[in-house]
Amino acid sequence: MPTRAATSADLDAIMALEHASFPTDAWSPAMMREELVSPHGWYVVVEEAGRLVGYAGLRAARGARDADIQTIAIAETARGRGRGRALLAALLDEAVRRDVHEVFLEVRADNPVAQTLYASEGFAEVGRRPRYYQPDDVDALVMQLDLRGWAHRRAETRGGEPDGGSGRSAALSAAPTPEPVDGADTPAPPATGKGWC
Numbered sequence: 316m317p318t319r320a321a322t323s324a325d326l327d328a329i330m331a332l333e334h335a336s337f338p339t340d341a342w343s344p345a346m347m348r349e350e351l352v353s354p355h356g357w358y359v360v361v362e363e364a365g366r367l368v369g370y371a372g373l374r375a376a377r378g379a380r381d382a383d384i385q386t387i388a389i390a391e392t393a394r395g396r397g398r399g400r401a402l403l404a405a406l407l408d409e410a411v412r413r414d415v416h417e418v419f420l421e422v423r424a425d426n427p428v429a430q431t432l433y434a435s436e437g438f439a440e441v442g443r444r445p446r447y448y449q450p451d452d453v454d455a456l457v458m459q460l461d462l463r464g465w466a467h468r469r470a471e472t473r474g475g476e477p478d479g480g481s482g483r484s485a486a487l488s489a490a491p492t493p494e495p496v497d498g499a500d501t502p503a504p505p506a507t508g509k510g511w512c
């Protein structure tokens with residue numbers, strides 16, 4: 316399923332989907348614009364008949380071995396037809412190109428659909444952030460993926476090499492990558508907004 320890199324020209328369409336998908340804790344347009352233009356990020360979109368029906372974002376700083384899935388959403392009318400998995404795979408392919416080893420994400424404890432998608436790609440639960448999502452007061456599950464294992468499985472499925480191979484890092488400026496969480500020692504939830512994913 317074709318995906319393409321997002322640009323800041325996609326901001327309005329992404330924000331419309333953001334509000335529809337995350338009604339209580341959508342990011343602001345300013346936050347989303349920052350994500351789209353950040354050299355540490357990689358956002359992709361999927362379209363249907365010229366209309367943007369999904370977006371997803373990765374954060375992977377230069378030289379960092381860890382990356383984070385920032386967000387992913389598909390328009391309600393376009394769900395259940397492989398678009399979410401295609402966007403997630405596009406992010407993971409980019410993480411492989413950036414020589415990332417481990418990918419992390421947070422997902423709402425009350426979102427079994429997204430959890431099932433992540434688990435089916437090999438993410439495993441490694442921690443929990445109590446009351447991470449505000450104002451809904453919902454815990455976040457922290458999930459982790461061994462990216463090299465994922466790339467090998469993908470290459471086997473495709474009968475070839477994973478996209479981009481390994482050892483190539485994108486030309487990104489240095490920036491700290493969020494530390495992996497260990498469920499017992501969790502930081503306070505963000506004051507507002509949905510945080511990651």
Ligand SMILES: CC(C)(COP(=O)(O)OP(=O)(O)OC[C@H]1O[C@@H](n2cnc3c(N)ncnc32)[C@H](O)[C@@H]1OP(=O)(O)O)[C@@H](O)C(=O)NCCC(=O)NCCS
Nearest residue numbers: 336387388389394395396397398399400428429431432512
């Ligand atoms: C999560 C989301 C992105 C999935 O996108 P999608 O295009 O519907 O998902 P796909 O069709 O690619 O399905 C991928 C997998 O997700 C799981 N899944 C999808 N729909 C599901 C459902 N209704 N029930 C259970 N699992 C489901 C399945 O494992 C599926 O794989 P399968 O088709 O091989 O069984 C989409 O539901 C969405 O945008 N939800 C609202 C926003 C959100 O919750 N984002 C995640 C934030 S962490």
